[in-house]
Amino acid sequence: xxxxxxxxxxxxxxxxxxxxxxxxxxxxxxxxxxxxxxxxxxxxxxxxxxxxxxxxxxxxxxxxxxxxxxxxxxxxxxxxxxxxxxxxxxxxxxxxxxxxxxxxxxxxxxxxxxxxxxxxxxxxxxxxxxxxxxxxxxxxxxxxxxxxxxxxxxxxxxxxxxxxxxxxxxxxxxxxxxxxxxxxxxxxxxxxxxxxxxxxxxxxxxxxxxxxxxxxxxxxxxxxxxxxxxxxxxxxxxxxxxxxxxxxxxxxxxxxxxxxxxxxxxxxxxxxxxxxxxxxxxxxxxxxxxxxxxxxxxxxxxxx
Amino acid sequence: xxxxxxxxxxxxxxxxxxxxxxxxxxxxxxxxxxxxxxxxxxxxxxxxxxxxxxxxxxxxxxxxxxxxxxxxxxxxxxxxxxxxxxxxxxxxxxxxxxxxxxxxxxxxxxxxxxxxxxxxxxxxxxxxxxxxxxxxxxxxxxxxxxxxxxxxxxxxxxxxxxxxxxxxxxxxxxxxxxxxxxxxxxxxxxxxxxxxxxxxxxxxxxxxxxxxxxxxxxxxxxxxxxxxxxxxxxxxxxxxxxxxxxxxxxxxxxxxxxxxxxxxxxxxxxxxxxxxxxxxxxxxxxxxxxxxxxxxxxxxxxxxxxxxxxxxxxxx
Numbered sequence: 001x002x003x004x005x006x007x008x009x010x011x012x013x014x015x016x017x018x019x020x021x022x023x024x025x026x027x028x029x030x031x032x033x034x035x036x037x038x039x040x041x042x043x044x045x046x047x048x049x050x051x052x053x054x055x056x057x058x059x060x061x062x063x064x065x066x067x068x069x070x071x072x073x074x075x076x077x078x079x080x081x082x083x084x085x086x087x088x089x090x091x092x093x094x095x096x097x098x099x100x101x102x103x104x105x106x107x108x109x110x111x112x113x114x115x116x117x118x119x120x121x122x123x124x125x126x127x128x129x130x131x132x133x134x135x136x137x138x139x140x141x142x143x144x145x146x147x148x149x150x151x152x153x154x155x156x157x158x159x160x161x162x163x164x165x166x167x168x169x170x171x172x173x174x175x176x177x178x179x180x181x182x183x184x185x186x187x188x189x190x191x192x193x194x195x196x197x198x199x200x201x202x203x204x205x206x207x208x209x210x211x212x213x214x215x216x217x218x219x220x221x222x223x224x225x226x227x228x229x230x231x232x233x234x235x236x237x238x239x240x241x242x243x244x245x246x247x248x249x250x251x252x253x254x255x256x257x258x259x260x261x262x263x264x265x266x267x268x269x270x271x272x273x274x275x276x277x278x279x280x281x282x283x284x285x286x287x288x289x290x291x292x293x294x295x296x297x298x299x300x301x302x303x304x
Numbered sequence: 305x306x307x308x309x310x311x312x313x314x315x316x317x318x319x320x321x322x323x324x325x326x327x328x329x330x331x332x333x334x335x336x337x338x339x340x341x342x343x344x345x346x347x348x349x350x351x352x353x354x355x356x357x358x359x360x361x362x363x364x365x366x367x368x369x370x371x372x373x374x375x376x377x378x379x380x381x382x383x384x385x386x387x388x389x390x391x392x393x394x395x396x397x398x399x400x401x402x403x404x405x406x407x408x409x410x411x412x413x414x415x416x417x418x419x420x421x422x423x424x425x426x427x428x429x430x431x432x433x434x435x436x437x438x439x440x441x442x443x444x445x446x447x448x449x450x451x452x453x454x455x456x457x458x459x460x461x462x463x464x465x466x467x468x469x470x471x472x473x474x475x476x477x478x479x480x481x482x483x484x485x486x487x488x489x490x491x492x493x494x495x496x497x498x499x500x501x502x503x504x505x506x507x508x509x510x511x512x513x514x515x516x517x518x519x520x521x522x523x524x525x526x527x528x529x530x531x532x533x534x535x536x537x538x539x540x541x542x543x544x545x546x547x548x549x550x551x552x553x554x555x556x557x558x559x560x561x562x563x564x565x566x567x568x569x570x571x572x573x574x575x576x577x578x579x580x581x582x583x584x585x586x587x588x589x590x591x592x593x594x595x596x597x598x599x600x601x602x603x604x605x606x607x608x609x610x611x612x613x614x615x616x617x618x619x620x
Binding site for chain 1: 337338340342343344347349
């Protein structure tokens with residue numbers, strides 16, 4: 001007998017990310033800047049003319065211009081003083097690669113994994129929108145592939161992100177496989193200018209993401225935020241359980257009182273997480289592990 | 305093993321039905337599930353650490369086995385058992401006519417017959433009653449069937465060869481001793497131990513037909529070899545041929561529902577008596593083992609109960 005299709009609503013247990021004191025977010029800013037400094041030349045400036053390395057134009061000298069920018073060759077040829085004006089440094093574009101797969105709607109203690117992911121996304125959006133930066137989002141895990149919000153600055157960017165986050169995660173049983181890898185390659189195509197890419201996921205999707213993350217890392221500063229729940233890695237002894245994979249809808253019946261099984265499960269789960277950590281370390285990606293049972297913002301500030 | 309009411313075994317069809325119902329119930333129950341993102345890892349763990357899998361099936365398996373045992377109990381299972389016939393009576397009809405003195409069987413026919421009769425008595429269970437009729441011209445020594453085998457043995461051992469062979473009346477006497485005319489006489493058999501032709505009195509085959517009517521088989525043993533002789537005792541020591549009459553013995557046995565044996569040697573005589581001994585003293589008896597089937601069912605049910613308490617608890 002084929003099992004009936006299982007379609008579940010994600011639990012209405014959204015707590016939201018909780019309080020996010022501005023001071024704490026401020027404190028994270030320098031750390032992110034340090035990370036990004038490797039990928040962008042110089043300090044980041046606002047839009048408009050300014051200082052940089054690329055020549056925008058030569059224009060006649062006006063009082064108040066920096067004499068150091070007087071272009072010798074241009075002045076000699078025209079007979080009047082000319083100064084070089086540069087294309088300003090690009091503003092930082094932050095790409096959030098955000099996991100909205102059904103498995104994110106899970107949480108056993110303070111809040112859902114999706115809530116923590118939401119909080120982390122908001123923190124990096126707020127940091128990214130400073131100094132004329134813009135924020136783009138690649139939300140993956142849905143049935144029709146990654147959803148993309150193009151980079152937008154300031155208020156529009158924040159509004160778009162909040163709108164996306166308000167829609168919550170994908171309903172159960174509609175998860176796509178290899179979604180993380182697909183999302184990363186999409187981000188690789190979209191993020192043309194060097195910037196910051198923040199991957200927020202539970203890294204449960206083991207399919208072909210390491211190589212693409214490495215490719216992203218060549219050009220961008222990368223932060224990988226792994227969100228987990230304590231119950232995911234340790235099975236409590238609750239007798240016989242019928243559990244369902246939120247993403248695939250696969251039903252598994254287990255006897256959780258079986259000590260051997262619990263130990264084996266914990267070992268496999270530890271192994272999986274260690275593997276993720278090892279891959280990220282090998283790529284040199286900043287790896288932050290957030291759990292649903294702790295103050296995630298503090299933890300984020302400490303680890304980044 | 306046989307079943308007294310095998311029709312009940314049809315109820316075994318219920319077992320696959322029970323399995324189906326259980327499957328269905330389990331399927332229905334699975335609408336209550338826990339969302340668990342690590343389900344895939346759990347499945348892997350289940351594949352590698354599947355020690356608890358058989359235990360999960362134990363309660364239902366034990367329950368089904370209990371059900372099967374109960375259905376088997378309803379069908380009244382019986383086992384065949386060989387039990388001693390309580391109060392079985394045997395009469396050894398021993399010929400001690402003159403021809404039994406022939407020494408064609410070592411040492412003589414009579415001694416061989418006595419020895420074999422004793423062996424036969426030895427093999428009988430103590431509950432069997434043994435009587436003796438010794439005859440020559442007339443049935444002379446009689447020993448009522450009693451459980452004290454020693455008296456029968458005494459009666460056998462004290463025989464001397466001499467006289468004619470009057471088989472018919474001896475058999476009649478044996479039948480009378482076995483209360484053959486009573487309707488519910490205990491199981492009985494006659495062992496006729498003779499060599500030659502009946503040369504006096506009632507035709508033994510007629511008596512055999514009578515025995516058949518009463519349900520008493522006569523097992524016959526023809527003693528001696530065709531070349532057997534005895535000394536006539538005259539001044540010249542003439543030898544008289546005393547051949548056995550196996551045809552007659554055969555007819556007696558066949559008519560009465562017994563079996564005819566011909567013992568050419570003392571050894572064979574003894575072995576014949578051994579098989580006779582088993583045939584006569586025990587019978588196939590069907591013993592009802594319903595109690596054990598029910599007991600087994602109860603045990604299995606307890607097992608199912610205990611194991612389901614251990615493993616069946618499940619989060620709704």
